Amino acid sequence: MRENLLEDIGGMPLIPLTVQNLHEMIDAGVIPNGAPIELVEGVLVHKDRSAAGDGLLTHSPKHAAVIRRLVRCLATWCDDNGFTTSVQLPVVLNERSAPEPDISIITGVYEAGQNRHPGPADVIAVVEVADSSLKYDRTTKRRLYGSAGIPTYWIVNLPENRIEVCRRPVAAKRGYAERVEYLPGQSIPLRLGERILNVDVAELLA
Secondary structure, eight states: OOHHHHTTSSEEEEEEOHHHHHHHHHHHHHSSSSSSSSEETTTEEEEOOOTSSSOOTTHHHHHHHHHHHHHHHHHHHHTTTTTTEESOOOOOOBBTTTTTOOOEEESSOOTTOSSSOOOGGGGEEEEESSSTHHHHHIIIIIIHHHTTOSSEHHHHEETTTEEEEEEEEEETTTEEEEEEOTTTTTTEEETTTTEEEEEHHHHHHO
């Protein structure tokens, strides 16, 4: 998997770390708490929220706007139905990967009395908003979430103005068996347990 990751992130040198190492570095002040960094396959990776052509450290206004729309769309409905919406916070998939999806939907009211980050068994769906990170989200992130058995993975594809929905994770193949693209004018049925929320694509991509 590391060879694949090197291709996805442009051959940057690897620093093998565990989630515990990362937490120790944060506790020691080596990495500021809340820094735009995530641990992916043992590598510290800067979270790319930039628009295509912008510098890595910039945060695209459109990226931010879509996340705000997603929160408005999902948060109240999830709260009313017993789920938690988490924004850009860690999900510990294994000992070497703790990505921070733009949105994750978690079973139950997770923040009540918890002393750990959510893991694969807690997460129903994750969403990544992709502009310059599109290739990375289609490859490394797809492998990560599929391998961990996350039931639903959305890529909000800003360059092509569509949403890619991956379902039916296949851990052995490190991916998903189903991938469907939704365009403005369509709605996406987001299944959370026995409940379904229909999400309007045009409203998210406006």
